[in-house]
Amino acid sequence: EAQVTQNPRYLITVTGKKLTVTCSQNMNHEYMSWYRQDPGLGLRQIYYSMNVEVTDKGDVPEGYKVSRKEKRNFPLILESPSPNQTSLYFCASTPGHSSYNEQFFGPGTRLTVL
């Protein structure tokens, strides 16, 4: 089944404890991105990647890192999480870096930073 998967789905952690949220897609998509969703602020893009080894900042990149070593994987790294990073996170992918393509989202990761 074609899909975008994320792990973990739920995570409660403490301030400063490094964590990684994994994202994987099995559709051979070139473009992948991360969004966060917050009440009153909607969904905002954190980082995106047009292809392997090509990443760039979105609208809210502060406090996050990403890497794209393989086409299928695009992990989101929080090196020193803070409470303001408590949010619902989504990974998305689309066939090419052209914007004329449908995008597909993972199931979401609900993160709480205490």
Next chain:
Amino acid sequence: GIQVEQSPPDLILQEGANSTLRCNFSDSVNNLQWFHQNPWGQLINLFYIPSGTKQNGRLSATTVATERYSLLYISSSQTTDSGVYFCAVVAFGTASKLTFGTGTRLQVTL
């Protein structure tokens, strides 16, 4: 940047009723999608519709790109239709970044 507005913000329907959700956007777009966010938070793709009309069962959508709006029609609503409906667009020159609207929260009651 591009602005995406959805209306109404909230909608309560009885099961079986029909509804129309609207999405207005402030600039030309390459891509427009409709999503349903279910009560568990998952974003479900409904339509990829940068222009024209599409139908999928009880749902249909129309985008008039030249007039910068899209409509989502829900017919014979069911309680499982409850959740938040988002319109999202990719503006020219933004490298596939989706800009989401503020959403319409739909509640379908028995």
